[in-house]
Amino acid sequence: MAFLSIDNISKSFGGLSANREITLSIKEHEIVSIIGPNGAGKTTLFNIITGVEPSDSGSVRFAGADITAMATPEIARLGLVRTFQQTKIFRDLTVVEAVMIGHHLHDRTGLLGAFLSNRFAREQRKKKLEIALEILEFIGMADRKDSITQNLPYGEQKLLNIAIALAAKPKLLLMDEPAAGMNPTESMRMMETIRRIKETGITVGLVEHNMRLVMNISERVFVLNYGELIAEGRPEEIRNNQKVVEVYLGRQSRAGA
Amino acid sequence: MSVHKSGITAALFVAVLLLPVVFSEPFYQHIMIAAGINIILAVSLGIIVGYLGELSLSHGAFYGIGAYTSALLMTKLSLPFVLAFPLAIIFTGLMGFLIGIPALRLSGHYFAIATLGFQGIVILLIINMVDLTRGPMGLSGIPSPGAFDLFGITISFQDKIPFYYLTVAVMSVVLLLTRNLIGYKYGQAFIATREDPLLAASIGVKPRKYRMLAFVISTAMAGAAGSLYSHYTLFISPDSFHLGESIYIATMVIIGGRGTILGPLVGAILLTTLPEALRFTGDLQFVLYGLMLMLVVVFMPKGVIGIFDHLKQPRTQQNNHAG
Numbered sequence: 001m002a003f004l005s006i007d008n009i010s011k012s013f014g015g016l017s018a019n020r021e022i023t024l025s026i027k028e029h030e031i032v033s034i035i036g037p038n039g040a041g042k043t044t045l046f047n048i049i050t051g052v053e054p055s056d057s058g059s060v061r062f063a064g065a066d067i068t069a070m071a072t073p074e075i076a077r078l079g080l081v082r083t084f085q086q087t088k089i090f091r092d093l094t095v096v097e098a099v100m101i102g103h104h105l106h107d108r109t110g111l112l113g114a115f116l117s118n119r120f121a122r123e124q125r126k127k128k129l130e131i132a133l134e135i136l137e138f139i140g141m142a143d144r145k146d147s148i149t150q151n152l153p154y155g156e157q158k159l160l161n162i163a164i165a166l167a168a169k170p171k172l173l174l175m176d177e178p179a180a181g182m183n184p185t186e187s188m189r190m191m192e193t194i195r196r197i198k199e200t201g202i203t204v205g206l207v208e209h210n211m212r213l214v215m216n217i218s219e220r221v222f223v224l225n226y227g228e229l230i231a232e233g234r235p236e237e238i239r240n241n242q243k244v245v246e247v248y249l250g251r252q253s254r255a256g257a
Numbered sequence: 258m259s260v261h262k263s264g265i266t267a268a269l270f271v272a273v274l275l276l277p278v279v280f281s282e283p284f285y286q287h288i289m290i291a292a293g294i295n296i297i298l299a300v301s302l303g304i305i306v307g308y309l310g311e312l313s314l315s316h317g318a319f320y321g322i323g324a325y326t327s328a329l330l331m332t333k334l335s336l337p338f339v340l341a342f343p344l345a346i347i348f349t350g351l352m353g354f355l356i357g358i359p360a361l362r363l364s365g366h367y368f369a370i371a372t373l374g375f376q377g378i379v380i381l382l383i384i385n386m387v388d389l390t391r392g393p394m395g396l397s398g399i400p401s402p403g404a405f406d407l408f409g410i411t412i413s414f415q416d417k418i419p420f421y422y423l424t425v426a427v428m429s430v431v432l433l434l435t436r437n438l439i440g441y442k443y444g445q446a447f448i449a450t451r452e453d454p455l456l457a458a459s460i461g462v463k464p465r466k467y468r469m470l471a472f473v474i475s476t477a478m479a480g481a482a483g484s485l486y487s488h489y490t491l492f493i494s495p496d497s498f499h500l501g502e503s504i505y506i507a508t509m510v511i512i513g514g515r516g517t518i519l520g521p522l523v524g525a526i527l528l529t530t531l532p533e534a535l536r537f538t539g540d541l542q543f544v545l546y547g548l549m550l551m552l553v554v555v556f557m558p559k560g561v562i563g564i565f566d567h568l569k570q571p572r573t574q575q576n577n578h579a580g
Binding site: 073115116 | 437438452455
């Protein structure tokens with residue numbers, strides 16, 4: 001049964017069509033990657049799935065619910081959370097504070113409880129702190145908990161972005177280029193992190209350019225080019241797919257001639 | 258809160274209670290009451306400016322709505338203060354909600370301009386609804402909150418010391434509620450929408466809901482300040498609530514240090530007492546006053562209380578709040 005199913009999604013910006021009748025699905029507990037050259041429509045697809053942008057047509061279903069017209073926070077409430085290509089962290093806060101905000105959906109403090117600073121409010125805040133520390137431990141940033149987020153090195157900002165998303169306790173985590181701009185050591189660390197996220201029972205969808213990472217951890221790969229889905233399959237199938245090779249390397253005949 | 262910190266808070270609170278006894282001249286007591294009301298205004302505006310990260314230029318208008326509502330409820334409907342006060346708060350918060358619907362769709366400069374427009378509208382309404390507000394002539398004959406008996410002694414709020422304690426009580430509740438609001442889920446959600454609305458939404462924070470909540474609470478608190486003011490001065494006119502007042506309150510927040518509760522509090526005290534302290538310089542006072550404001554803005558981007566931050570963590574980035 002498909003966990004996330006995208007059915008016939010199309011989106012164009014003026015004359016440029018970013019997504020053309022894309023249909024794909026992600027099963028529960030798998031790691032799926034969406035690859036393609038720059039401008040292929042990968043981020044647009046993520047934006048449509050997570051309610052950041054509306055699609056022109058088509059539908060998105062997640063965990064049995066139609067989320068096509070839902071707003072981002074409602075989609076997050078269902079357990080679908082994403083990270084961003086342009087690393088987003090809450091600036092000006094400490095790392096642990098930023099991750100605590102990520103747990104917002106599970107903080108049941110009411111307005112009155114907060115105003116009165118009652119026991120429930122204090123317990124909820126304590127629980128949120130514990131979970132944030134747990135996640136920082138998991139992602140290997142426990143020693144950074146009191147750093148100001150914007151002072152972190154780039155690689156750790158990317159990890160923090162994921163930590164914030166994990167704090168929301170997603171069932172499906174969509175990551176938009178988690179390893180972009182990383183050096184080989186950092187991207188190895190990222191790959192390990194993604195693998196461990198999957199082991200905790202979270203389904204993972206990736207948009208990524210780092211082929212080593214994609215081919216290593218994906219169970220299935222979808223290839224977009226100019227807004228169209230041109231191939232899908234296991235990593236080794238994609239590697240040997242003629243269309244995909246053409247998109248990335250150009251036509252063999254021309255190259256050989 | 259540490260024992261150390263709560264000790265300081267308790268000591269400060271006792272000092273605040275003793276102030277009118279130590280400074281028994283009515284002039285000083287008047288300044289203390291004004292400072293208390295300004296603290297309510299600045300701290301409440303601080304929720305919008307500091308935590309939502311939006312500049313509202315209509316706080317003076319909400320202050321005025323609270324003042325006129327409370328005064329009219331007591332003069333026209335003969336309601337007692339204990340009813341007029343909460344009703345003024347609720348009505349002002351309701352107005353905040355109605356204005357928030359269009360204004361909070363905007364952000365940054367556009368939001369500031371929308372609130373500026375609302376500020377203008379309110380003053381025009383007060384001036385032109387002559388039958389109700391007596392227009393530019395102002396409302397006079399506003400009753401004071403009344404009097405009550407304590408161990409056989411009649412305590413009247415027409416006297417400065419009882420009114421000072423009433424102001425301190427309201428101010429304390431405002432400070433406490435604001436601290437608790439900011440300290441839990443809500444404050445974190447406000448900050449999340451300020452720092453990054455897209456990221457906030459992605460982890461389930463509804464930016465519209467929390468921005469509205471902050472705006473309504475903040476404006477309702479301004480209504481409380483307005484009610485106190487009208488039953489203290491016993492006369493109100495549009496002059497007290499015009500754009501200048503809104504800018505004055507915003508200045509308190511920015512001078513004191515936005516993004517904290519202490520900042521607006523310190524800013525309110527400074528801006529209430531400084532002009533009085535500079536009075537001996539005669540005509541020079543406005544020059545000195547302006548100069549001080551400029552120096553603070555240029556050299557202390559985090560406001561006056563930023564100095565403490567600086568002492569505590571000399572290595573933190575200076576430009577954290579500059580943007």
